[in-house]
Amino acid sequence: MTKKAVILLSGGLDSSTCVAIAKSQDFDVYGLSFRYGQRGSYELDAAAAVAKAMHIKKHVIIDIDLRAFGGSALTADIDVPKGRTTDEMEDEIPVTYVPARNTIFLSFALAYAETLQSDDIFIGVNALDYSGYPDCRPEYIASFQDMARLATKIGVENDQGVRINTPLIDMTKAEIIKLGLKLGVDYALTTSCYDPDEAGVACGECDSCLLRLKGFEQADKHDPIRYQT
């Protein structure tokens, strides 16, 4: 019997690399993306392109409206910060933080995994080169897995529950890129920018662009996507 994995697929560099890792471990991949009030559709377009290019089993897009709550630069009318150093990113939680976003996404992944009778969820969180979000830390992920075991029928029945796999959590961006290229990820299909222009071209200055660019530089590889600057 083939193993099934539910993967949170944002269309970014990290989640695309997660798909390649899960496939290299012989999982059938079920991708899950969200239309949650992001600016523009470029993220979902990228997620769909990655899903197609990597031949995943199924790609489900869930509509949820986080704008009903507001409170983040990614879903409300607040400016995305530009040109921050990595130290500045580590010092405080930025306005691009979306309240409880990963918790909501992982909860849907849990529902999907339980419905598929899958024991594995993959999420591309990263605790080294990241934007300082609380819900990217290893202790958060471990705690979600404990909760998930108690939440679900599968957890009650076999006392194991669903595993939350975070293969990238201790890797630098450069290491992730090198691994992804080795596994055949086409990073030209991915998008990372928090604030692209109307054509979807990356700004090159937000936290996410800066981390990506630094990663390619340190990996000594060329980033195939276009930038405004």
Added chain:
Amino acid sequence: MTKKAVILLSGGLDSSTCVAIAKSQDFDVYGLSFRYGQRGSYELDAAAAVAKAMHIKKHVIIDIDLRAFGGSALTADIDVPKGRTTDEMEDEIPVTYVPARNTIFLSFALAYAETLQSDDIFIGVNALDYSGYPDCRPEYIASFQDMARLATKIGVENDQGVRINTPLIDMTKAEIIKLGLKLGVDYALTTSCYDPDEAGVACGECDSCLLRLKGFEQADKHDPIRYQT
């Protein structure tokens, strides 16, 4: 400064009683309901009626489509079981279980609480007279609260996080009804049935109807809603 509470409001007996309890504790109440692919709109109509009658501060309805996953009698085309005894309910998780439903609902409540800068979520789960769902148990709720502390900005900043209040968890249905009546809940506005007819009239035979009817009987009170049988 007034205290704010986010309350998961299903339009049922338990969540309506939760609103009355929170109000008796001087909370401003922000109700949260979900359009998640239930059969009919009677639940949301009841939630809106309760919200209005109890003068809550705000009532937000979130659209999510759990039918994309399927896997439950409440969201897919599976028959709702009728006429089960309480012992049968305790023995196994029924087909009306919706995978990870409370986890998804609490995750949205967490996002809403964080946006409102509220420290309190109320959920009307009950571990005595309940349908045997894993995500109604006290250990599940405690685990969700631990996870929520690690997930959020508020948890990182004050090391406390959001409290998940479950005032009904150790009460019998009869005790809940007596308390609610004392606090002025109008149970005629509420709905509990998993499988009402097209006019929204309760079946009187599903787990939820049977628990409700038994509760009113044991409380020696009259249930003001209509039943088909």
